Amino acid sequence: MLGSRVGEGQNQSQDTVAAPVELYCQAFAEFLTGLTDEPSPDIVTRTKEMMITVDKIATKEDTRSELTRTLSNIISYGIYQNVALYSQTSPPYETVALIIFEEKSEMGNGGCDPTAQASYSYERFWSSPGHQEVLNASCCPSFLVALAGPWLCVLGAVWTDHAVVQRLTDFLWLGTSPLIDDSRCLNIARVLSSLGKAVVTLRHFYASLDTSAPPPGTLPRCLSPCINSYYTGRSESDRDHPTLPAAGPVTLYPRRPAESDEEVEFDYIRPLGSYRACTTFLAVRKSDERRVVVKFVARYGTDAHRLLEKEGLAPELVYAGHILSRGTDGKLRKMYNNLFMVVMAYVEGITLADRFAFSALPKEIVEQVERAMTLLHGAGLVYGDLCRPNVMVTGEGKVQLVDFDWAGKEGVVRYPSFISNERRWASGVQSYAIIKAEHDQEMLSRF
Known part of the structure; x- marks a missing residue:
């Protein structure tokens, strides 16, 4: 049973916790x-x-x-x-x-x-x-x-x-x-x-339970989140996306939803992690069959993602904001207080961890990651979770950073309270510590 306490001698792990x-x-x-x-x-x-x-x-x-x-x-x-x-x-x-x-x-x-x-x-x-x-x-x-x-x-x-x-x-x-x-x-x-x-x-x-079979190639309903749409009244090329909260004394919230916002529906194809607590999914939009990545977060470095997206070093950010539902009165309302949804373009590629599992990274790959860190640090931002699984490379050798959950303003954002004890972190990294640019640099040096 997931989400419950474990027996004596057992340890909590990714196999014993679950998504909310x-x-x-x-x-x-x-x-x-x-x-x-x-x-x-x-x-x-x-x-x-x-x-x-x-x-x-x-x-x-x-x-x-x-x-x-x-x-x-x-x-x-x-x-x-x-x-x-x-x-x-x-x-x-x-x-x-x-x-x-x-x-x-x-x-x-x-x-x-x-x-x-x-x-x-x-x-x-x-x-x-x-x-x-x-x-x-x-x-x-x-x-x-x-x-x-x-x-x-x-x-x-x-x-x-x-x-x-x-x-x-x-x-x-x-x-x-x-x-x-x-x-x-x-x-x-x-x-x-x-x-x-x-x-x-x-x-x-x-x-009102729907007992019909789900669309071919999509997740069974028992494994699919109940959220299957986002609302946006703006073109996806519009860069004025809402800012999600980041850990720190100041919290910025997304814009208020407009009643004219258009609903974009999607179906889930599969989770993008092998562990049961995974909250990141590959999905397909119903309107144009475009594949997107949908993830659910408590915090997200929207500014960092936007910056690297403009420089071609991160996927297109399609949506970042509240999880919304339209009521019977036609008005949009927030469904969740402390949970947000991020939708980004799906990148055809492979993580550096998988592509170069037993070899050193090519110089041109490292240089692209270095450029990403230089851009972020120059803007007063930090990444926080720099590791090979969070960096993808396309078939053309183009680097894409894909996980901005911890990213944000240097001196403000902190590491989560629970961080893995299995990873070799940069010096000074600990639970709830301030994330520093020097941490990113040390992790980069290990690439």
């Missing part, structure tokens, strides 16, 4: 974005009543059931034997799990983490007979709710080639406080209100 579940189902994205919305007075009142209920230590089954019933009322969906089910009214006529609850009388009872047990319950439900057509047509998204006494945690789960489980909230203390604490009551109400709305979205997902 919100990439595969919009209901999870809606839940996360809704956590900042104000709940209705009715939800706040019901939340207050629930908080009073959980102050009682649950020693009997009926006390725990009372909490489940209260939660069911708040999210406005019935719960039967710890599962909120939905039976499809059109083919394939299968029953699906919208929410799976896992209850413990108190934290630690039973010797098992309730979030882990909820994960196993999800796996058991979807691997049981009677769900094959839904498994073939979707990633089988379900919300998981773990309850342990006065503690609650919301998780999201999907089934790609493996079950993937992601914690969408921390454990929330549901009990009351001896002090006046409206903010905590409101925070819990926001979570429950958002969950209720997201469950409605999830039900609509299953009610």
